[in-house]
Amino acid sequence: MDFLEEIARRRTFAIISHPDAGKTTLTEKLLLFGGAIQTAGAVKSNKIKKTATSDFMEIEKQRGISVATSVMGFEYRDLQVNILDTPGHKDFAEDTYRTLSAVDSVIVVIDVAKGVEEQTEKLVEVCRMRNTPVIVFINKMDRDGKDGVDLLDEVEQKLNLNVTPLSWPIGMGPEFKGVYNIYEKQLNLFNPHGQQAEEEVVKITDLSDTFLDENLPKRLVSELREEVEMVQGIYPAFDRKTYLEGNLSPVFFGSAINNFGVKELLDCFVEIAPTPQPCMTEERMVEPDESKFSGFVFKIHANIDPKHRDRIAFVRICSGMFERSKYYFHVRSDKKLRFSNPTSFMAARKSVIDEAYPGDIIGLYDSGKFKIGDTLTEGEKLHFKGIPSFSPEQFRYIVNADPMKAKQLSKGIDQLMDEGVAQLFYQELSNRKIIGTVGPLQFEVIQYRLEHEYGAKCKYEPVSLYKACWLSAEDPAKLKEFATKKKRHMGKDKSGKDVFLAESAWMLKMAQDEFPEVQFHFKSEF
Numbered sequence: 001m002d003f004l005e006e007i008a009r010r011r012t013f014a015i016i017s018h019p020d021a022g023k024t025t026l027t028e029k030l031l032l033f034g035g036a037i038q039t040a041g042a043v044k045s046n047k048i049k050k051t052a053t054s055d056f057m058e059i060e061k062q063r064g065i066s067v068a069t070s071v072m073g074f075e076y077r078d079l080q081v082n083i084l085d086t087p088g089h090k091d092f093a094e095d096t097y098r099t100l101s102a103v104d105s106v107i108v109v110i111d112v113a114k115g116v117e118e119q120t121e122k123l124v125e126v127c128r129m130r131n132t133p134v135i136v137f138i139n140k141m142d143r144d145g146k147d148g149v150d151l152l153d154e155v156e157q158k159l160n161l162n163v164t165p166l167s168w169p170i171g172m173g174p175e176f177k178g179v180y181n182i183y184e185k186q187l188n189l190f191n192p193h194g195q196q197a198e199e200e201v202v203k204i205t206d207l208s209d210t211f212l213d214e215n216l217p218k219r220l221v222s223e224l225r226e227e228v229e230m231v232q233g234i235y236p237a238f239d240r241k242t243y244l245e246g247n248l249s250p251v252f253f254g255s256a257i258n259n260f261g262v263k264e265l266l267d268c269f270v271e272i273a274p275t276p277q278p279c280m281t282e283e284r285m286v287e288p289d290e291s292k293f294s295g296f297v298f299k300i301h302a303n304i305d306p307k308h309r310d311r312i313a314f315v316r317i318c319s320g321m322f323e324r325s326k327y328y329f330h331v332r333s334d335k336k337l338r339f340s341n342p343t344s345f346m347a348a349r350k351s352v353i354d355e356a357y358p359g360d361i362i363g364l365y366d367s368g369k370f371k372i373g374d375t376l377t378e379g380e381k382l383h384f385k386g387i388p389s390f391s392p393e394q395f396r397y398i399v400n401a402d403p404m405k406a407k408q409l410s411k412g413i414d415q416l417m418d419e420g421v422a423q424l425f426y427q428e429l430s431n432r433k434i435i436g437t438v439g440p441l442q443f444e445v446i447q448y449r450l451e452h453e454y455g456a457k458c459k460y461e462p463v464s465l466y467k468a469c470w471l472s473a474e475d476p477a478k479l480k481e482f483a484t485k486k487k488r489h490m491g492k493d494k495s496g497k498d499v500f501l502a503e504s505a506w507m508l509k510m511a512q513d514e515f516p517e518v519q520f521h522f523k524s525e526f
């Protein structure tokens with residue numbers, strides 16, 4: 001198979017959802033179809049259970065599990081499908097945002113009873129920023145939930161997506177009979193007893209087919225006819241180009257646990273989902289079919305073996321072919337590096353690979369050279385965009401609690417920040433270190449890891465901060481003026497960029513009013 005064919009057969013995507021909507025279950029069923037696993041239960045959820053916030057061993061265990069299931073590849077209908085897993089816990093949302101920079105499309109799972117939840121909104125917002133094509137899967141149809149039309153309304157309103165249902169449910173909960181596949185004009189009938197490998201499929205001419213009247217409850221049939229007629233009147237017909245542009249999201253209904261509607265989703269996905277897309281760098285757009293290799297690190301996972309402080313850097317290949325043991329250029333350090341054991345991820349199995357193509361994710365063993373966002377090329381100085389840091393939600397001073405271990409602490413903090421566990425800011429006047437996170441769990445993880453991996457002890461002290469804002473202005477003099485005037489509230493991020501550390505929403509508003517020429521950004525890329 002030649003290089004272009006290899007690219008054309010790759011589909012790299014992520015499944016995102018609010019915890020408990022069924023992401024893990026759906027992933028597992030997709031892997032079963034792909035033959036990547038043989039039995040249900042092989043994929044462990046990487047979510048950190050609510051009760052485990054103080055159970056460090058549990059956190060470690062969960063982290064370990066999520067390494068194995070971070071990327072799962074399988075072949076389906078001659079295509080190479082790569083699923084990137086995302087942590088469910090909201091405190092690790094940054095990790096998920098970064099993973100989304102490495103995929104070409106996403107499937108959003110929504111619980112029919114709960115509708116659009118908070119975490120889903122945030123994640124889809126990131127997809128919208130990048131125009132990532134989105135497919136929606138409404139799950140748990142075997143349970144009573146919201147009405148289909150109301151749910152589509154909610155998806156449009158809250159997720160800001162234009163939708164078009166490609167299937168429509170017949171009843172729900174105990175009355176759930178299956179779905180009508182609008183696209184293929186067929187009925188997929190639900191068998192509530194037992195785990196069906198494939199749902200029963202009946203081809204019908206259209207919704208007036210008497211098969212419906214003969215085989216389904218009268219009320220449900222008339223509801224189905226009415227509803228489908230209505231949704232076809234309201235929603236646009238599916239158009240692949242619009243979907244690929246990120247402006248139209250097909251919607252499916254099913255029940256992942258019952259393996260219902262999953263094959264239909266997968267079959268549609270492989271047909272419509274985008275092949276590896278061009279990647280934007282600060283310098284230029286990189287096309288996947290360029291002959292020279294390039295890729296970026298979007299995730300670093302440490303401590304796979306607790307006895308060694310080894311890490312795996314996850315690299316998304318953007319262009320060209322990656323080859324084992326060849327020297328590549330690490331742009332940030334200006335050095336050549338070679339990798340003799342690059343791995344690919346097929347389900348929970350890792351295997352050493354000789355080559356990989358655009359769209360693939362490879363794992364590179366790393367002894368501490370990589371940072372999130374690093375670029376590898378064949379020599380060109382490229383810097384991939386699209387992995388911004390977002391303003392943290394919670395801030396604390398980090399303080400050394402063991403003066404004998406200052407060096408270890410400083411190294412540990414540096415490496416954990418390179419991995420993207422949290423963000424570090426230096427206060428301008430005091431030069432004190434402030435850790436910023438999305439949620440409280442990360443503070444615990446940092447403390448635990450500093451102690452167990454670096455032998456260092458830290459404690460936290462409260463700091464009253466609301467947001468960290470990155471700044472820009474057309475006139476550099478204005479920025480300087482701002483920084484001088486607000487010196488007491490200025491800081492630097494890890495890469496030395498100026499940030500305004502606002503103590504409250506009110507203070508931020510005052511600063512904005514006072515300096516209308518300065519733009520305040522809640523993420524590091526703008």
Ligand code: G4P
Binds near residue numbers: 088254
């Ligand atoms: P997540 O990764 O999005 O967090 O969700 P996960 O797949 O772990 O599913 C959350 C719960 O929802 C699980 O139950 C799972 O069995 C259930 N579930 C998933 N799909 C369906 C579905 O189509 N119908 C119904 N009724 N339930 C579904 P749990 O009790 O939390 O875990 P478990 O003990 O079953 O593993």
